[in-house]
Amino acid sequence: MSFLIDSSxxxxxxxxFFGFGWLFFMRQLFKDYEVRQxxxxxxxxxxFAFSCTMFELIIFEILGVLNSSSRYFHWKLNLCVILLILVxxxxxxxxxxxxxxxxxxxxxKLLFACVLWLTFxxxxxxLGDPFPILSPKHGxxxxxxxxxxxxxxxxxxxxxxxxxxAVNCPYTYMSYFLRNVTDADILALxxxxxxxxxxxxxxxxxxxxxxxxxxQRGEVHNKxxxxxxxxxxxxxxxxxxxxxxxxxxxxxALEELSRQLFLETADLHATKERIEYSKxxxxxxxxxxxxxxxxxxxxxIFMATINIVFDRVGKTDPVxxxxxxxxxxxxxxxxxxxxxxxISFILVGIIIVTSIRGLLITLTKFFYAxxxxxxxxxxxxxxxxxxxxxxxxxxxxxxxxxxLEYRTIITEVLGELQFNFYHRWFDxxxxxxxxxxxxxxxxxxxxxPEKHMAL
Numbered sequence: 001m002s003f004l005i006d007s008s009x010x011x012x013x014x015x016x017f018f019g020f021g022w023l024f025f026m027r028q029l030f031k032d033y034e035v036r037q038x039x040x041x042x043x044x045x046x047x048f049a050f051s052c053t054m055f056e057l058i059i060f061e062i063l064g065v066l067n068s069s070s071r072y073f074h075w076k077l078n079l080c081v082i083l084l085i086l087v088x089x090x091x092x093x094x095x096x097x098x099x100x101x102x103x104x105x106x107x108x109k110l111l112f113a114c115v116l117w118l119t120f121x122x123x124x125x126x127l128g129d130p131f132p133i134l135s136p137k138h139g140x141x142x143x144x145x146x147x148x149x150x151x152x153x154x155x156x157x158x159x160x161x162x163x164x165x166a167v168n169c170p171y172t173y174m175s176y177f178l179r180n181v182t183d184a185d186i187l188a189l190x191x192x193x194x195x196x197x198x199x200x201x202x203x204x205x206x207x208x209x210x211x212x213x214x215x216q217r218g219e220v221h222n223k224x225x226x227x228x229x230x231x232x233x234x235x236x237x238x239x240x241x242x243x244x245x246x247x248x249x250x251x252x253a254l255e256e257l258s259r260q261l262f263l264e265t266a267d268l269h270a271t272k273e274r275i276e277y278s279k280x281x282x283x284x285x286x287x288x289x290x291x292x293x294x295x296x297x298x299x300x301i302f303m304a305t306i307n308i309v310f311d312r313v314g315k316t317d318p319v320x321x322x323x324x325x326x327x328x329x330x331x332x333x334x335x336x337x338x339x340x341x342x343i344s345f346i347l348v349g350i351i352i353v354t355s356i357r358g359l360l361i362t363l364t365k366f367f368y369a370x371x372x373x374x375x376x377x378x379x380x381x382x383x384x385x386x387x388x389x390x391x392x393x394x395x396x397x398x399x400x401x402x403x404l405e406y407r408t409i410i411t412e413v414l415g416e417l418q419f420n421f422y423h424r425w426f427d428x429x430x431x432x433x434x435x436x437x438x439x440x441x442x443x444x445x446x447x448x449p450e451k452h453m454a455l
Contacts, residue, residue, distance in 0.1 A: 006070035013056055014049050021048030029380060037097070040377045043090060047384045050082045051391035058398060061406050068409070075413040076143075083146045086388045087124070092117045094381045101375070124149055131421070144415035147392065151422055154393025157386060159426045163433025166297040171441050173290030175278040181271045189268060193261040200254045203247050210244055301434050304427040311424070396422050 022045045029044075057075055060066050066074075095116030099109040127149050171177050277283045306312065399410050400423060411419075 002067050003070050003073075006066040007074075009066065010053070010070075010074050014053055017049035017052040017056075018045045020052075021045035024048070025380070029383075037377050039093065040097075040380050043085065043093065044380055044384045047082070047085055047090070047388045050078055050085070051388055053078050054082070054391060054395050058395065058410075061409060072409060072413065075409065079143055079147070079413060082388055082392060083143065083150065086150060086385060086392070087121075087146055088117075090381055090385045090388070091120045091124075094378055094385070095120070097377045097381065101378075127152060131425075142415070144417060147396075147414055148417055150389050150392050151396050151417070152425070154389035154391075155396065155422050155426050156429050157390055158393050158397070159429030160433045162426075163430045163435075164437045166293065166300055166430075167434050167437035167441060170290040170294035170297060173286045174294065175275070175283070175287050175290075178275055178278065179271050181268050181275060183272075186265065186268050186272065189261060189265050193258060193265055196254055196258045196261060200251055200258065203251050203254070207244055207247055207251070297434065301431060304431045304434075307424065307427045308431065393422075397426060 022041065025041050025044050053074075057071060057078065060071060092113060096109065096113035098116065099105045099112045105112050128145070131148075131152055278287060395410065396414070396417070396419065399407050399414075399419065
């Protein structure tokens with residue numbers, strides 16, 4: 001009876017997660033597009049539902065909600081379903097919709113979709129060769145073999161996003177990195193933009209007048225042909241005629257300049273608004289957060305470097321370790337186990353909420369940047385693939401943030417994986433991503449004033 005009650009709780013929560021994923025799909029991703037393939041919407045919502053269910057099971061594990069045997073069963077069921085979606089269903093439908101957009105392959109699109117899926121499976125399986133994730137104890141299609149490969153891809157994506165976010169967040173929030181923009185700068189650039197637009201209009205009028213004059217003289221319909229006609233058109237010139245090709249080249253150059261000036265003007269307006277916003281209370285709060293995250297970024301880069309150099313992986317979760325150090329330093333009586341359990345619950349909850357929110361925001365921006373009416377289905381499926389791998393990898397890494405007694409069931413469910421490898425791999429990719437982001441943002445910040453002066 002308790003198993004049925006536990007299962008009804010899990011099914012109800014999955015229905016709610018599915019509904020939220022469905023609404024996010026309709027209200028955010030596809031609000032500007034017509035839904036023609038409902039299978040894409042179902043796959044995205046199901047992937048989101050089962051991804052959130054894994055986080056829910058982590059919370060239930062810490063709080064002790066549901067029977068332990070019920071949690072173990074739903075862990076296994078959830079992992080089997082999410083792996084079935086990520087390894088078999090989503091890649092097949094991606095190949096199917098890619099082939100559907102190619103007219104020459106319409107008649108055999110099912111066959112070519114299978115070929116693309118088999119190609120994906122080959123490279124997906126070969127992914128395990130250079131990494132220490134294989135285990136001869138398990139079968140070819142065991143959960144351990146699939147999770148180990150999904151984990152490599154997902155951890156890589158997490159580390160790339162985390163490295164860029166750790167650097168970009170303080171760069172975005174801190175007013176220190178804002179350019180000093182005045183109203184005079186904006187007015188001067190707008191004046192240049194208006195002058196450029198006037199020059200474009202003037203030159204286009206000259207082209208239109210020249211075309212009308214040529215039409216009235218019959219030069220458009222009675223152009224000389226042949227070799228002697230070309231010689232005649234070159235050697236003879238009409239008084240007051242315009243060199244249309246040269247003027248058109250000038251118009252093209254001015255239009256390109258106008259585009260650059262418009263983008264620069266919009267950037268100055270945005271920077272001016274950020275300067276005004278930074279003077280408000282909320283802006284000062286985010287500025288403080290920027291300094292905090294900059295310290296966190298430096299600390300994270302330092303610790304990642306230490307972990308890589310000394311091949312170090314923590315055995316104790318950060319909360320318990322931090323409380324132990326504080327208690328030993330202050331020399332006070334403190335129930336470390338009791339408080340580490342509650343603080344770990346809060347920390348894991350914050351990590352889960354921020355991970356889901358941050359990923360959904362990133363997916364929305366990415367979708368709007370590259371989607372079109374033809375490619376929207378393929379892109380949504382790719383985002384579903386990234387989302388599922390991201391959340392599976394989050395479970396692998398969140399395990400280290402949990403006290404030891406709560407890691408047991410996750411270790412049993414995920415199998416004999418090389419958990420230490422994933423943490424080292426995360427540190428390596430995070431370090432590369434963070435340093436590359438620092439270099440990129442430094443060059444972009446340095447180039448912006450030079451570009452403004454050139455314009």
